[in-house]
Amino acid sequence: MASLDRTAYPRIGKRLNDKELEAGYTLSEPEGRFIRGQSRGDTGHLSLAMVLKTRQQVGYFPPLADVPDQIRVHLAKGLGIPDHTPLVDEVRRPATLHRYRTAVRTQLGSRPYFDGGEEMVIASVRHS
Numbered sequence: 001m002a003s004l005d006r007t008a009y010p011r012i013g014k015r016l017n018d019k020e021l022e023a024g025y026t027l028s029e030p031e032g033r034f035i036r037g038q039s040r041g042d043t044g045h046l047s048l049a050m051v052l053k054t055r056q057q058v059g060y061f062p063p064l065a066d067v068p069d070q071i072r073v074h075l076a077k078g079l080g081i082p083d084h085t086p087l088v089d090e091v092r093r094p095a096t097l098h099r100y101r102t103a104v105r106t107q108l109g110s111r112p113y114f115d116g117g118e119e120m121v122i123a124s125v126r127h128s
Helices: 018-025 029-038 041-058 069-079 094-108 117-127
Strands: none
Touching: 018 041, 018 069, 029 041, 029 069, 029 094, 041 069, 041 094
């Protein structure tokens, strides 16, 4: 049986080993520049890093509160900020999170399903 993170409905593992954490959640230099250019302050940097890396790993934007602490700590360390840095409040600052998600979609060359995503899926299926 395939592990849950390798199915059509991937989820972030509750506990990643060091190798998985390093491979999936370490920021490259270009990613670090992107994060610093698209967000302000430690809270913004850490939140955007979590949005970017989780989207790359699972293919969707999970709520920041659902991302395991070990990923948060790993990303904070990579950014050189305290690991207890708060995240953007998804309830009080939805516009900020929307802006981060839009920036990540642009960076990764993807778009939401309702905004041309259906055509991308159809084209992908036809070419496979």
